Amino acid sequence: VQVAALPPLLGVLRRMPGGPAKGTLILVGIVQAFLDGACWRRARAWAAVHASGPGDRRRLLARLLANRGRFLATALGVGTPDPESFRRQLVFEGRDRLDALVRTGGIMLLGFHLGPGGTAAKLGLAGYVVTTAGAGLRFRVPAPSYAWVGGARSPSIVWADAPSRAAGLHRLSELLQHGGIVSLTADSREDGRPAFEVPLPGRTLRVRAGWFVLRRLTGAPTLPVLTSEIGRRSVVTIHPPLPDPDPDLERDRAACRETLAPILREYVRRFPEQCLSLALWPDEGARP
């Protein structure tokens, strides 16, 4: 229903003023989560783990569910009239880490489905050319509602099945070897092979193997990148690079896990209402 209903809804929203359009998406996100019993239960369980009391739990639940629509609105450019107005809200933390590596060769940015996302588009607005890769959006987006985000977006590789994913990884490896910046998410819902797990309060994050294999293959410095919304600011935090690949596979896995775990734990502690994937997505890896 979500996939089928969103394109016509977005078609209507693009003719509305930004504020009401964004408000409508927020409301739709909350109602949809409420009607989806399993999603509602997961959201309540997440809020129970991360809230400090009953009142806080209700507030956290409301903010969590509101963020579904807010983040979608941001990703599609709804409520943000042009790139310049969005650029003014952007804050980059740790940008010097990226700048220090840009001239040395290929760089991999490792993202997660936490916070508002859109790392590549945001870095695109700041002048970096970042190639994204993944399965893309599950629904068709009416072009005009999306125009400026699309314009700001860097090149993308979209894969749909095992052969196209393998070809996409190959293309990414070439880009990295030729000094490009690529952005991959580590926790996609695709049927990817797991690399390792990071236990977090309320949920275990299952990290996929694609980026890990690319990093080992190319030796590209890999910078974890997280996005968050703090007030009206959209913050992109670029963390220090993961350790260089260890020839021993298991030691390498452990080193990456140990580096990522505190970064992710701190994010979950600070922004539990922005952890949509952890709070709302089904935990497929936990199925018997």
Place this chain on the structure above:
Amino acid sequence: VTDPVLRRVIEIVKQVAGPQRTPAEVGPSTLLAGGGFWLDSMELFEVILACEAAFGSVFRGLDEDAARVFHTAGSLATAIRARTQA
């Protein structure tokens, strides 16, 4: 199998899939993914890298053709032959 490219491709795919997933009879029509060697995307990526080590950079601009190229051992060998001759 007499064709040297196909023979090498089959060797590579067998090595990536391992003996347990290698069908009893392997030929040009053996599927690389479901119903044949059951390779997943990471294993297909391994095949790409091993084929490049064996035949050179033959997979540039593969994105649009991936499903056709990685259908069977024979289609992969045909693509490599076409790209090495081009």
